[in-house]
Amino acid sequence: MKPEFTPDEIIATCISRRLRDGDIVVQGLSTPLTLAGYILAKCTYAPNLVLASAVGMAVTLDWKPLSLVHDEAMWLDRPLRRMNFPSICREILPTLEPREFLRPAQVDRRGHFNNVCIGDWRRPRLRLPGCGGIADITPIYRRVELYVPRHDARVFVEAVDFISGVGHVPDRPRDWYLVSDLATFDLHEGHVRLLTLHPGVSQDDVQARTGFPLQVAQPLRQTEPPTAEELRLLREEIDPLGIRKLETVGGAARAQLLKEIIHREMQSQRRDSRTYPTTQ
Amino acid sequence: MTDKTCTLAQAIAAIAPGSTLAIGGLMLHRRPMAAVRELVRARIGGLTLLGATLGLEADLLVGAGLARRVRTCYFGLEAFGLAPMFTRAASEGALEIVEETETSIACGLRATLARVGFIASPAWVGTDFLRVRPDVRTIADPYTGETCVAFPAIMPDVALIHALEADPMGNAILGGNLAVDWELSLTARTVIVTAERVVPRLSAEADLLGQRVTHVVEAPHGAAPTSCYPLYPLDAEAIVAYVDACQSDRFQQYLSAWLET
Structure with missing residues (x-):
């Protein structure tokens, strides 16, 4: 029997399978799905994955289940090295090029992406939180890796409203990858190309929810689905509160899910030594 | 003067309207909430808010009408969503935005430290x-x-930093999540350190040196509802309550109630 899985689970699985043992990975701002994917790699074939985050300003070899309330504890209870923000940004990122999966608000056919504003910058329809350090790393990194939890023609647009992440650069081939809840993509000859379809998704489904004509890899394969063990790890060990799912819902449903997660975490009686303040 | 201890009101009175105000901490962690509350009480306006990231503390200042401009690479409430008052003001064009990223802030502060342009x-x-x-x-x-x-180069006028422990000179312990506070404490002209407790001599190694600190204020629970690792975690319910209040147009009521606390 094939295991049933949800969009967050196949995205986390795809993220985890891109990593190699010994890689250093970064969790950006408000991206629990990536952290679930990184920890999944650590629990399966990449035990020496080195984790770094903007949350706790530290690098660590240890992990804890995802948390909303105690999210710093994973990074700070037993750090390999404490860093500060400018040190991470000026010393770690340009030299080590850590792996980081970025979530764009818009991405276009050239692979450029946007986390600054929807509409004209001077009078946007929606101001977004900002791009953090995406504009700093994407001009220089050899790899650009993205994820889109809700594939939609409002995300996949002909041209982004503001380039805050650099995709295709002429004469500089690089490894550009995107996983959405429908499929995976790469850049081929400077154009976003459909690489694999998730189980149960058709090419027409993907094109209908993409705002530009897609190129298609030949042959077009199916994404390898999560295994039963990967699903068990995600659901029971890595993220029993389901925090990763916050990225796959919006609006009122997201607000409701957030309240449920907080309630579950507050009610959780299993406040063992993995959480502070008992550790200090 | 080596004893810089004073009341919160005295410290906040040192901030001139129109200042560039750098906010210590990061995300929803160790933000100087007590100092920000005093700033709102004192109604010091026309501020440029500067932060590696800005969140709840800055959203309150925007909603209170005290911010003219923001300089940051991320203004939001992380898992709790968009910062409601910032998002509204910025989408309406009511706020000047000086776009920054991690590197522009880090380079700008380090340029000031290195005394280059x-x-x-x-x-x-x-x-x-x-x-x-x-x-x-x-x-x-x-x-x-x-x-x-x-x-x-970036030169903040004022830095607000919340610490776990400070001595009267302003040497301070930050508790692990260092953010950008070292650089802020050395680049701002006025450096206000609030601390969970002020002690004659620190109990562990300092994360900040007090040389450029101008004010030291004891402010127990001064980061709440943001976290102060490892002393207290994020008050997630309080942040949800803030977002709910803003989304149902009750920001002013929320602000009034918060100022009473």
């Missing part, structure tokens, strides 16, 4: 940031000829 980086090349920051110039690397961005 800029630090160069390959960041931003190929993005739209240079288009909306015409004050930021590019240069040719004098050795390789490659195009670099010359990120200008």
